[in-house]
Amino acid sequence: MSERLNRGAESTLTLVSAPAGFGKTTLLTEWLASASADGWSAAWLSLDKRDNDSTMFWTYFITALKTASDGVGAAALSLLQSAQPPIEAVLASLLNNLHAVSSDVVLVLDDYHVIDAPDIHDGIAFLLEHLPPQVHLVIAGRADPVLPLARLRARGELVEIRAADLRFTADEAAAYLSGAMGLELTAGDIAALEGRTEGWIAALQLAALSMQGREDLAAFIAGFAGDDRYIVDYLAEEVLQRQPEDVQRFLLETSILDRLTGPLCDAVTGQDNGKLRLVELERANLFLVPLDDRRQWYRYHQLFADVLRARLLEERGEELPVLHRRASTWYEQNGQAFDAVRHAVAAQDFDRAAHLVELAVPAIRRNRQEAVLRGWLKVLPDDVVRVRPVLGVGLVGTLVVSGDVEEAEARLREVERWLKSLTDTSKEIQGRSAEMVVADEEEFRRLPETIEVYRAALALGRGDGSGAAGHAQRALELAPEGDHLSRAAASGLLGLAYWGRGELEAAHRAYAECMAGLHRARHLADTFGCAIALADIRLAQGHLNDAMRTYERALERVPEQHGSALRGTADMYVGMSGVCRERGDLQGAARLLVRSQQLGPLSELPQNLYRWRVAMARIREAEGDPAGALDLLAEADRLYVSDYFPNVRPVPALRARTWVAQGRLGQALGWVRERALTAEDELSYLREFEHITLARVLLARHTAERSTPSLDEAIRLLGRLLQAAEDGGRTGSIIEILVLHALADQMRGDIPAALAFLQRAAALSEPEGYVRIFADEGAPMASLLRAAVKQRTAPGYLRRLLTAMNNNTEETAPVNQGLIEPLSERELDVLRLLGTDLDGPGIAHELTVSLNTVRTHTSHIYAKLGVNSRRAAVRRAEELGLLS
Numbered sequence: 001m002s003e004r005l006n007r008g009a010e011s012t013l014t015l016v017s018a019p020a021g022f023g024k025t026t027l028l029t030e031w032l033a034s035a036s037a038d039g040w041s042a043a044w045l046s047l048d049k050r051d052n053d054s055t056m057f058w059t060y061f062i063t064a065l066k067t068a069s070d071g072v073g074a075a076a077l078s079l080l081q082s083a084q085p086p087i088e089a090v091l092a093s094l095l096n097n098l099h100a101v102s103s104d105v106v107l108v109l110d111d112y113h114v115i116d117a118p119d120i121h122d123g124i125a126f127l128l129e130h131l132p133p134q135v136h137l138v139i140a141g142r143a144d145p146v147l148p149l150a151r152l153r154a155r156g157e158l159v160e161i162r163a164a165d166l167r168f169t170a171d172e173a174a175a176y177l178s179g180a181m182g183l184e185l186t187a188g189d190i191a192a193l194e195g196r197t198e199g200w201i202a203a204l205q206l207a208a209l210s211m212q213g214r215e216d217l218a219a220f221i222a223g224f225a226g227d228d229r230y231i232v233d234y235l236a237e238e239v240l241q242r243q244p245e246d247v248q249r250f251l252l253e254t255s256i257l258d259r260l261t262g263p264l265c266d267a268v269t270g271q272d273n274g275k276l277r278l279v280e281l282e283r284a285n286l287f288l289v290p291l292d293d294r295r296q297w298y299r300y301h302q303l304f305a306d307v308l309r310a311r312l313l314e315e316r317g318e319e320l321p322v323l324h325r326r327a328s329t330w331y332e333q334n335g336q337a338f339d340a341v342r343h344a345v346a347a348q349d350f351d352r353a354a355h356l357v358e359l360a361v362p363a364i365r366r367n368r369q370e371a372v373l374r375g376w377l378k379v380l381p382d383d384v385v386r387v388r389p390v391l392g393v394g395l396v397g398t399l400v401v402s403g404d405v406e407e408a409e410a411r412l413r414e415v416e417r418w419l420k421s422l423t424d425t426s427k428e429i430q431g432r433s434a435e436m437v438v439a440d441e442e443e444f445r446r447l448p449e450t451i452e453v454y455r456a457a458l459a460l461g462r463g464d465g466s467g468a469a470g471h472a473q474r475a476l477e478l479a480p481e482g483d484h485l486s487r488a489a490a491s492g493l494l495g496l497a498y499w500g501r502g503e504l505e506a507a508h509r510a511y512a513e514c515m516a517g518l519h520r521a522r523h524l525a526d527t528f529g530c531a532i533a534l535a536d537i538r539l540a541q542g543h544l545n546d547a548m549r550t551y552e553r554a555l556e557r558v559p560e561q562h563g564s565a566l567r568g569t570a571d572m573y574v575g576m577s578g579v580c581r582e583r584g585d586l587q588g589a590a591r592l593l594v595r596s597q598q599l600g601p602l603s604e605l606p607q608n609l610y611r612w613r614v615a616m617a618r619i620r621e622a623e624g625d626p627a628g629a630l631d632l633l634a635e636a637d638r639l640y641v642s643d644y645f646p647n648v649r650p651v652p653a654l655r656a657r658t659w660v661a662q663g664r665l666g667q668a669l670g671w672v673r674e675r676a677l678t679a680e681d682e683l684s685y686l687r688e689f690e691h692i693t694l695a696r697v698l699l700a701r702h703t704a705e706r707s708t709p710s711l712d713e714a715i716r717l718l719g720r721l722l723q724a725a726e727d728g729g730r731t732g733s734i735i736e737i738l739v740l741h742a743l744a745d746q747m748r749g750d751i752p753a754a755l756a757f758l759q760r761a762a763a764l765s766e767p768e769g770y771v772r773i774f775a776d777e778g779a780p781m782a783s784l785l786r787a788a789v790k791q792r793t794a795p796g797y798l799r800r801l802l803t804a805m806n807n808n809t810e811e812t813a814p815v816n817q818g819l820i821e822p823l824s825e826r827e828l829d830v831l832r833l834l835g836t837d838l839d840g841p842g843i844a845h846e847l848t849v850s851l852n853t854v855r856t857h858t859s860h861i862y863a864k865l866g867v868n869s870r871r872a873a874v875r876r877a878e879e880l881g882l883l884s
Contacts, residue, residue: 087123198302255308289301373398457493542734543731547579577590623825623826625853739773758785
């Protein structure tokens with residue numbers, strides 16, 4: 001800040017403008033002390049209301065200058081002693097003296113906001129136009145002065161310091177509270193207090209006073225607000241009571257608003273000067289924070305708003321419902337349903353709130369804001385909701401999403417009773433029942449098909465695929481052709497029923513219909529969920545190319561105005577990452593995941609949290625980092641959210657596969673026991689992935705224990721799985737089963753049979769560009785591929801696979817560093833970062849792994865290098881040339 005003040009001393013005017021208690025005077029006092037030490041001449045004039053007399057003001061002004069520079073202003077003071085002093089002549093005389101001053105002079109006018117005399121403002125403006133370059137004026141106050149600031153700003157002759165510049169940072173707040181005030185606060189307490197006060201220095205001081213002698217400081221900070229007596233007294237005396245009555249009234253009435261704009265303020269106050277009033281309040285620094293660059297929307301400082309609301313409740317509490325109802329009406333008229341509902345509830349006008357919520361249901365459904373609807377319905381009295389069947393079905397939607405099946409069933413039965421009570425369907429809705437209330441007639445007419453849709457969803461939740469299909473089919477029969485949303489929802493649920501039964505082509509057709517209907521209904525975010533389903537189905541069918549095109553087309557269909565912010569965009573990049581990984585492009589796969597993460601949480605569907613981690617785990621494993629993969633899979637398992645998609649690739653099964661790859665057979669067998677899996681189980685699509693994983697565990701057991709029964713079990717299971725996958729047209733599973741069958745035959749020494757299975761797998765894989773499904777099997781697969789190439793079995797494709805496996809081995813295999821146990825590639829990555837300034841969390845962030853994984857790698861590095869500290873590890877690595 002001193003640097004900016006120094007720069008200001010080279011300009012005509014420095015303006016320090018901020019509300020009360022922001023440390024303006026303290027800042028300038030400290031700066032002038034250092035400026036004087038550097039040889040500058042400084043003068044200070046503190047102003048009060050009495051200084052609005054022109055003669056008195058200029059007398060004090062010139063006298064202050066005389067203290068900074070002898071001989072300045074003597075003639076001007078003589079002129080001021082006349083009966084009617086000619087101010088222009090006074091200022092001209094003063095300027096003549098100032099031009100003759102040889103050293104730099106700084107004059108501070110403190111509390112200039114008390115000056116409201118136009119002739120004084122005119123005189124200061126005249127001075128600013130003619131000041132010599134060695135004279136600098138500093139004006140400090142709570143409001144912007146009535147001076148030509150825009151002109152000075154345009155000329156580069158104005159330096160401004162405002163509230164945002166004067167606020168305490170978190171570090172400054174910590175230093176003040178812990179140092180100057182001697183309070184023992186945690187970092188979290190300080191951060192909470194700094195956030196609550198928004199860096200307002202006086203509020204921090206007042207909070208510190210309030211905390212003196214208290215035992216439970218954390219509880220005080222958690223509840224600290226504008227009802228603290230020191231805050232209330234300070235703002236009331238220093239700010240509120242100093243305002244004219246009309247300004248006080250405006251402040252109190254608009255304090256009910258979280259955001260302020262001119263027309264909204266007019267609606268609430270019943271006046272027509274809201275826009276001008278807000279400009280004046282901002283200029284007066286009345287704790288008003290602009291929310292945009294065009295000065296259209298503002299908010300009050302939160303503590304100031306607390307004080308205003310408390311005063312409004314105390315003095316005019318009976319007016320609160322009226323004010324909130326006015327705000328609700330304005331928001332409704334301006335298409336802002338959320339705020340309209342909030343103010344209707346605050347006014348306790350629950351019928352109006354219910355009416356608004358019902359009208360907002362279609363938009364809420366379109367934007368996947370079920371949590372918002374659930375929150376609204378929680379605050380409405382239940383008897384208000386129960387007489388509104390459209391709201392009742394809206395509540396069912398939120399209950400289905402949250403998994404509250406019993407309550408959803410009960411609410412559906414209530415709505416069905418309303419419909420059954422209507423005997424004459426030809427009458428207008430308003431006349432059907434004196435008790436029933438309907439705001440949205442179109443949604444009411446759609447209730448029969450909507451009920452069937454939710455019954456289908458509930459059946460799916462119970463695992464009743466046939467029941468789900470029946471209800472979905474009934475919804476399609478009830479919904480007219482133009483009801484795109486109901487038909488899309490029914491088609492999607494029908495697709496889920498087919499998918500769960502393994503009828504993939506029928507599921508794909510139903511989901512394609514769902515996606516088309518959602519596009520027609522302009523439910524764009526939901527189309528991304530369809531794209532995930534369609535791509536997952538194509539991946540199960542072994543169609544990598546179609547899956548990639550599905551993701552790409554979904555992104556292409558997003559209107560330009562939505563850009564990458566549309567919910568679900570991030571999920572498309574995660575899906576594409578999986579395809580890239582399977583094709584062997586690990587770097588491209590990782591880049592797509594980074595891109596997905598950069599888009600932020602607003603662009604994610606709820607399931608993206610675990611899908612992203614699964615995708616990254618598979619990349620980590622392919623890179624030779626199974627520990628990192630397991631960490632990510634553990635997080636994915638914890639974050640798993642059901643989206644009604646059949647869970648055909650459960651995270652625990654993926655974790656068991658990673659254990660197998662690591663040689664951790666005991667843990668893999670523990671998973672088998674936990675899932676009660678056997679090679680003789682009845683097979684189903686829903687458990688196909690788990691049974692293929694069981695086959696992997698059995699093959700690993702044979703390798704570890706030389707157990708012939710395990711190998712025989714695995715081969716029998718693989719034969720049954722292959723038949724089931726072929727019957728269902730699941731080529732993705734077929735390829736993996738063929739690969740495992742080839743490896744099993746290799747284990748029992750039947751190389752011709754192994755090569756025959758490999759040849760079948762290659763024939764299915766080559767058109768789609770599969771790589772990792774072979775490369776992940778490591779050395780045994782490489783040996784088979786070399787044998788197949790010699791027999792000229794798909795030589796071009798198999799050679800590409802061998803090349804990919806060799807490249808991957810070079811990238812991920814441990815480097816022979818002359819150590820007894822060499823470092824892995826991932827350990828080398830950690831070691832290189834140990835040689836930087838990054839701490840543990842920084843290294844974890846750089847490598848996109850957990851801190852626990854970094855610690856594990858670091859421990860292994862220390863053991864392999866024979867050291868026990870980070871510095872020693874780096875020194876030893878340099879000796880071995882590992883950091884080059």
